[in-house]
Amino acid sequence: AQTVTQSQPEMSVQEAETVTLSCTYDTSESNYYLFWYKQPPSRQMILVIRQEAYKQQNATENRFSVNFQKAAKSFSLKISDSQLGDTAMYFCAFMRSELWANAGGTSYGKLTFGQGTILTVHP
Amino acid sequence: ETGVTQTPRHLVMGMTNKKSLKCEQHLGHNAMYWYKQSAKKPLELMFVYSLEERVENNSVPSRFSPECPNSSHLFLHLHTLQPEDSALYLCASSQAVTGGAEAFFGQGTRLTVV
Numbered sequence: 191a192q193t194v195t196q197s198q199p200e201m202s203v204q205e206a207e208t209v210t211l212s213c214t215y216d217t218s219e220s221n222y223y224l225f226w227y228k229q230p231p232s233r234q235m236i237l238v239i240r241q242e243a244y245k246q247q248n249a250t251e252n253r254f255s256v257n258f259q260k261a262a263k264s265f266s267l268k269i270s271d272s273q274l275g276d277t278a279m280y281f282c283a284f285m286r287s288e289l290w291a292n293a294g295g296t297s298y299g300k301l302t303f304g305q306g307t308i309l310t311v312h313p
Numbered sequence: 314e315t316g317v318t319q320t321p322r323h324l325v326m327g328m329t330n331k332k333s334l335k336c337e338q339h340l341g342h343n344a345m346y347w348y349k350q351s352a353k354k355p356l357e358l359m360f361v362y363s364l365e366e367r368v369e370n371n372s373v374p375s376r377f378s379p380e381c382p383n384s385s386h387l388f389l390h391l392h393t394l395q396p397e398d399s400a401l402y403l404c405a406s407s408q409a410v411t412g413g414a415e416a417f418f419g420q421g422t423r424l425t426v427v
Contacts, residue, residue: 194355223413233401235418242413281356285413299344299407299414300369303356 192217192284196304203272204312210257211267211307213282219243223285224258224265225301230278238280241265243287272311279306316340319404319419326394327427334389334422336404344409345387346416347379350401362387363409394426 193216203209215224226238241249241258248256253273257266269276282304317338326332338345347359361369362381376398378390387404401423405416 225415227418232420233423234420235403235405235416237415237417240413240415287413299409299416300358300361301356301416302358305353305355 192219192286192302194282194284194302194304196280196282196307198307199305200308200310202310202312203269205272205274207272208268208270209272209309211269211280211282211309213265213267213304215263215265215282215284215304217263217284217286219286221287223287223299224256225283225285226254226256226265226267227281227283227303228276228278229281229306230275235281239267269309274311274313277309277311279308281306317404317406317417317419319402319422321422322420323423323425325425325427326391328394328396330394331390331392333391334402334404334424336387336389336419338385338387338404338406338417340406340417342406342408342417343384344407345381345384346405346407347387347389348403348405350403350421352400356403360389391424394424396426399424399426 195214222243224241227235228238229235239251239254253270255268283301320335344363348356350356359373360379380388401421403421404419407414407416
């Protein structure tokens with residue numbers, strides 16, 4: 191079974207500064223997907239960024255970027271120029287790719303989440 | 314209305330009650346999921362429906378009963394719950410045939426069992 195570990199229960203950063211959230215995972219799979227989701231006080235989980243394990247290039251989305259180290263099974267999220275609206279709980283998540291293969295005629299994606307990191311951006 | 318909508322947003326129920334949580338998605342997805350989010354624990358996958366067929370049931374107690382009448386609607390029927398079932402219940406949907414597809418989540422139902 192896969193496991194995802196986020197070792198930082200809480201982090202804080204000043205507005206406009208940079209912060210890095212850590213995530214490690216354990217799997218025997220060679221192909222998979224990794225995600226960072228954000229859950230603000232409104233409770234709705236929102237995708238921040240997505241990485242495909244077979245791609246060596248680190249994913250970036252505007253102020254958000256990842257440092258994907260496949261051999262080390264590490265997937266950290268860097269938030270640059272932090273904004274007050276970035277205050278939220280951040281979840282790292284893992285998805286096996288093989289569950290997308292047809293199994294009895296159906297396919298789906300199962301997410302395994304870490305415990306989450308509460309990020310607070312201070313003005 | 315777009316995205317994934319869950320009702321009700323808040324629910325308080327006694328241990329002998331029967332209630333249902335509703336989830337509706339307007340994204341044209343064909344896979345839907347129920348997750349449980351408890352304090353200080355990772356999100357736990359409860360049920361998965363793909364193409365309206367239940368494809369995963371993660372050892373969830375029978376007091377939770379899912380129903381997926383069509384690809385746009387998902388229900389979670391609750392009966393004789395325990396206080397430890399109090400949690401945030403999140404519904405999600407995705408496009409099942411696309412590898413690594415993003416899951417879209419609703420805002421959840423905050424359930425309190427008294």
